[in-house]
Amino acid sequence: MDRCPGSVEVHRAEDGGLARIRVPGGVLTRDSLVALTGLAAELGNGRIELTARGNLQLRGLAPGAEVELSARLAAHGLLPSVPHDRARNVLASPLSGRDGVGVLDVRPLVAELDRRLCADPELAALPGRFLFALDDGRGDVAGQRADVAVLALPDQRVALLLGGRDSGLRLPVRAAVTGLLASATAFLRRRADERMWRVAELPDGPLELVPDVRAALVAGLGGDAAGPLGGDPAGWLGGGPAVSVPDRDPRGPVGRIEQTDGRVALAASVPLGELTQSRCQVLAAVAEREVLLTPWRGVVLPDVAPPATELAARRLTGAGLLLDPASPSLGVSACTGRPGCAKALADVRADASGAAGRAAGTAVPPAEDVDGVRLPVHWSGCARRCGRPAGPAVDVVAEVGGYQVLRDGEAVYAGADLGAVRAAAAQARSSR
Structure with missing residues (x-):
């Protein structure tokens, strides 16, 4: 049985209920952070923890508090589908579309993936450990060995990765989410029983899914080479050199990062991933609109105006967050x-x-x-x-x-x- 907690079904720990709140792509609005800070104090012990998947955990929930928690999360837009609560594990390059390093802005794909995932009843059965990733080409989250991932390529295509391995399938950007969802569906239909949670656990390994995914994508064309996926299947389902999947980035972004629009992103590591009430209050006060959660148990505050950067950095470091890439506490x-x-x-x-x-x-x-x-x-x-x-x-x-x-x-x-x-x-x- 998959005991991975969510916000509807929580884990009963020694210090009370533990709820895990999925934040696809790590994108959390400032208003949502304020709401979560209040919920943690009101329903739990006040602690919010960052996970290695860019999600959040609330601890110390009283028995039955998850009922009110899930209802209030839904009201704040943080639980768009109760059946898909545990399935919305989505990593994305945190700085995508902002610093000019990647070759593709994956932010629209994250929104599309979450919307289409929640609209598919079959995918509600995905295990709580199943992980999607969208890498903008810089190689930061491709190395997290997600179950299914896309890695942006310079030729306006994406490579489909399965269990951290190159599947050999190449897709146009507009078909990236279709490829991810087809892979997840193929996994659910191929796994031997519900105790199989990751594609790496398939009897013949992750690449066992390739024939099923290829067939699903070809069928999506409806027999028409100019169909919704576009182009000749031989051109977008294969071809080109094999992709070398990057090693896992052990640290993630830390420090001041210049954005292409002249603004600044401040990337901070959160010691032990602990977002105390005071840290959450500082983040909400400093954030322009969003707080981006990273799989390195850190946060990124994007879109800061340059004149406000120095004061913002002082407030973050005053709250115990780490902005120095040389800090020995990182990692x-x-x-x-x-x-x-x-x-x-x-x-x-x-x-x-x-x-x-x-x-x-x-x-x-x-x-x-x-x-x-x-x-x-x-x-x-x-x-x-x-x-x-x-x-x-x-x-x-x-x-x-x-x-x-x-x-x-x-x-x-x-x-x-x-x-x-x-x-x-x-x-x-x-x-x-």
């Missing part, structure tokens, strides 16, 4: 830990909160990893390692009597001295 994450999780062996969020830089009394080595960025460090309360980022990372795993620090699956330290644990994790993330 440190943690699961819920105690007391929220009954399986956790330690309060990992408290232990991880001082795990980087001077806050821990530990000097972080200046050396960077071979890809030019320090490895992320994830603190886990037990061996399940919930919330761990995909790809290479340093793991700090609680065990009876202390922690074990692992890099590339190999233990580099084990013990109960928290200072030594932090030092070992800092060294492991920076050593080559």
